[in-house]
Structure formats: structure tokens, C-alpha cells
Amino acid sequence: MTLAGRHILLVIAGGIAAYKCLDLIRRLRERGAQVRCVLTKAGSHFVTPMALAALSEQPVFEDLFALTDDFGMSHIRASRESDLLVVAPATANLIAKMAHGLADDLASTLLLASDKPILLAPAMNVVMWNHPATQANLAILRNRGVFQVGPGTGEMACGEEGAGRLAEVPLILDAIATALGGGGPLTGRRALVTSGPTFEPIDPVRYIGNRSSGKQGHAIAAALSRLGASVTLVSGPAALPDPAGVQVVKVETAVEMLAACQTALPADVAVCAAAVADWRVATPAAQKTKKSAGGAPPVFEMTLNPDILATLAEAGPGRPKLVIGFAAETQDLIDHARAKLVRKGCDLIVANDVSAATGTFGGDANQVHLVGADGVETWPSLSKTEVAGRLADRIAALLGERD
Numbered sequence: 001m002t003l004a005g006r007h008i009l010l011v012i013a014g015g016i017a018a019y020k021c022l023d024l025i026r027r028l029r030e031r032g033a034q035v036r037c038v039l040t041k042a043g044s045h046f047v048t049p050m051a052l053a054a055l056s057e058q059p060v061f062e063d064l065f066a067l068t069d070d071f072g073m074s075h076i077r078a079s080r081e082s083d084l085l086v087v088a089p090a091t092a093n094l095i096a097k098m099a100h101g102l103a104d105d106l107a108s109t110l111l112l113a114s115d116k117p118i119l120l121a122p123a124m125n126v127v128m129w130n131h132p133a134t135q136a137n138l139a140i141l142r143n144r145g146v147f148q149v150g151p152g153t154g155e156m157a158c159g160e161e162g163a164g165r166l167a168e169v170p171l172i173l174d175a176i177a178t179a180l181g182g183g184g185p186l187t188g189r190r191a192l193v194t195s196g197p198t199f200e201p202i203d204p205v206r207y208i209g210n211r212s213s214g215k216q217g218h219a220i221a222a223a224l225s226r227l228g229a230s231v232t233l234v235s236g237p238a239a240l241p242d243p244a245g246v247q248v249v250k251v252e253t254a255v256e257m258l259a260a261c262q263t264a265l266p267a268d269v270a271v272c273a274a275a276v277a278d279w280r281v282a283t284p285a286a287q288k289t290k291k292s293a294g295g296a297p298p299v300f301e302m303t304l305n306p307d308i309l310a311t312l313a314e315a316g317p318g319r320p321k322l323v324i325g326f327a328a329e330t331q332d333l334i335d336h337a338r339a340k341l342v343r344k345g346c347d348l349i350v351a352n353d354v355s356a357a358t359g360t361f362g363g364d365a366n367q368v369h370l371v372g373a374d375g376v377e378t379w380p381s382l383s384k385t386e387v388a389g390r391l392a393d394r395i396a397a398l399l400g401e402r403d
């Protein structure tokens with residue numbers, strides 16, 4: 001990926017992850033980008049202007065009113081000369097200021113005075129990240145078209161575990177390429193991805209669901225987008241942020257998921273990673289089902305849900321060139337996956353063992369086998385992000401072969 005001739009304005013806010021932006025600047029420079037840094041007052045507690053200036057080979061801007069900075073009052077010019085504004089790390093405070101249009105220092109003023117694309121790489125403590133205020137502020141920014149990469153999950157500098165780590169530098173670089181207009185091997189391709197569980201109502205308050213977190217499907221949508229595809233992610237209920245640059249359609253039931261997928265067609269590739277409920281209650285009760293004293297437990301009549309993967313894979317002019325399914329199994333993995341490949345008419349099955357001992361459901365790692373008509377390829381245990389990246393590369397190669 002070359003970024004030759006691209007101008008990046010990098011805003012560094014105050015968080016321990018600020019040190020990682022030093023590596024980010026190096027990697028951007030290696031790819032030919034020109035990087036100008038804006039350091040907030042809080043950011044200067046974590047990295048020095050000297051280090052930023054040395055790596056970017058540009059003066060660093062810190063003060064809205066400094067007459068010595070060649071920016072002077074011309075913050076409009078600074079953003080006008082950039083192709084992309086990247087905020088890394090984006091703190092809860094700076095995100096809040098952006099969401100509400102505050103401009104009380106150089107960084108927030110530049111961001112408000114900009115009509116250029118903006119990419120946020122949030123990093124903060126897990127409780128701050130999960131706080132409804134932060135999530136609401138991010139939703140405002142995403143609705144305005146601001147790109148987002150990460151945060152990742154894992155152990156944090158404060159000793160807590162969870163979401164809030166700055167995205168790894170390679171992921172930020174991919175997101176920068178996407179925000180700048182792609183150029184990846186899937187540019188011009190349309191992708192449809194299903195993710196998460198479905199919830200099938202019993203009555204207005206109860207549902208039948210499953211343990212799918214949506215992590216794998218969301219990661220695949222993000223990976224396809226990073227390669228330049230225009231991605232629609234149809235997601236069942238999942239507690240995950242919307243991936244950057246991806247159009248997300250939120251549904252609850254299998255019937256809604258199928259309808260949303262059909263609306264999203266045509267697509268070059270469809271990846272069905274959702275854990276769709278096989279059955280639904282035939283006639284959900286209109287009112288909450290009461291347990292009348294001493295009464296017998298209710299018996300629900302179930303009906304089969306549509307098979308979204310099989311429907312998308314049906315032959316016809318609207319069939320995506322590549323239809324990929326998952327097989328979540330607890331025994332006889334490969335045999336079941338081979339049978340599903342044939343039964344559902346898809347081109348590839350990504351088979352994974354979801355027995356409780358593997359920790360796949362809800363976890364961050366996945367060990368998969370690619371089952372195709374021409375054989376089985378076994379991948380090592382990888383993070384779900386890595387599985388998604390490899391699968392996106394494979395999709396790009398397979399689509400190239402099918403042209």
C-alpha cells in the first residue's frame with residue numbers, strides 16, 4: 001500500500017497509547033505520506049514534540065495562539081492542505097468535544113474547521129469506553145461519516161481488561177488507506193456479510209437466542225472494507241461497535257436478516273457468519289405469557305426459519321460470484337462441513353469447533369478449516385481479526401480468478 005504524496009494531519013491526544021503514534025508516523029513515512037502532527041496539551045505529557053518533529057520531519061503544532069508556529073491562526077489552511085485527519089489516540093474527552101462542536105484548543109479547532117475525512121483511533125480505559133456518554137458521542141460522529149478503527153480488546157495500561165486499547169498500527173494503516181479511498185484489491189467490489197445471533201420472539205419480552213458474539217462476522221466485514229470493498233453488514237443483536245466505513249443494517253430475527261440481505265444485493269461476495277436460529281416460534285404471543293398458578297408449562301409450536309446462506313447460494317442471475325458459509329460444530333467437524341457445502345450450494349465453508357472447551361463463542365481466537373470442493377485447508381489458531389484478514393485476502397484472490 002503506497003501513500004505517496006498523501007498529506008496526513010495526525011492529532012495526538014492525551015493517553016498512554018500516544019507513544020504508539022511514533023511507530024505510526026514511521027510506517028506512514030515509509031509508505032511515502034507526509035505527516036504533520038498536532039499535539040494536545042494532555043498529549044504532550046506522553047510524547048514530546050521533539051520526538052514527533054524528528055520522526056515526521058515537520059514542525060509540531062501545539063498552540064492555537066502561538067505566533068511562532070507557522071500555522072499561526074491559519075488552522076483552516078492546515079486542514080485544507082491535508083487529505084485526511086487522523087486522531088490517534090482519540091481520547092474520550094476529544095471525542096466528546098468533536099461530537100459537540102467544542103473548539104477550545106488547536107486540535108479541537110482544526111477538527112471543527114475541517115471538511116476533510118477524519119479517522120478516529122479511540123484509546124481509553126474500558127469503563128470510559130463503555131460509558132453511554134462515550135458510545136453516544138461516537139454514534140454522533142459515525143453518523144457524520146467519521147471513520148473509526150478499533151479499539152482492540154485485551155490487557156490495558158491501567159491493569160484492567162477489555163475494550164479500549166488503541167488499534168494495532170497495521171490496522172490503523174489499513175483504515176487510513178480505506179479512508180483515503182481504498183485502492184485495495186477489492187476496490188469496486190460489493191460484499192455482504194451476516195454476523196451475530198438472531199433473536200426469535202416468544203412474546204414481547206422473551207426470545208430464543210444463542211451465544212454468538214458477532215466478533216468473527218464483524219471482523220470479516222472490517223477486513224473486506226480495508227481491502228477496498230463496499231460492505232453491507234447485516235447484524236443480529238451484538239454488543240460491538242460498527243466497523244469503520246461499513247454500512248451496518250441491524251436486525252433481530254432470521255426473517256428480517258434474510259430480507260435485509262436480499263435488499264443489499266447485488267453483491268460480488270456473500271459471507272454468512274451469523275448464527276441464525278434454525279426455528280422460530282410459529283405465532284409469538286402478543287402479550288407477555290403469564291404463568292398461571294399451577295398451570296402446565298407452555299408448549300410452543302416451532303416453525304423452520306429460512307436458510308439465508310442456502311437462499312443466497314441459489315443459482316440465478318443475482319447469485320453472488322462467491323458465497324461463503326460457516327459451520328459451527330461440536331463434533332465430526334469436517335464431515336458436517338462437507339455435507340453443508342453440498343446441501344447449501346455454497347463455494348466455501350469455514351468450519352470451526354464451537355465446543356465449550358474451545359472458547360470460540362464469545363472469545364477472541366478461532367481455529368478454522370476451509371472446506372471447499374477441492375479439499376480442506378487447516379489454519380492455525382489465530383485471532384478472529386487475523387482469520388478475517390486471511391479470509392479477505394483469499395476472497396480477493398478467488399474473485400480475481402473468477403473474473
Ligand code: CTP
Nearest residue numbers: 272273274276305306307308309325326327328
Ligand atoms: N445459516 C443461515 N440461515 C439459517 C441457518 C444457518 O444462513 N437459517 C448459515 C450460517 O450463517 C452458517 C451456515 O448456514 O454460515 C451454517 O450454520 P450452522 O448453524 O452451522 O448450520 P445449520 O444450517 O444450522 O445446520 P445444523 O443445524 O445441521 O448444524
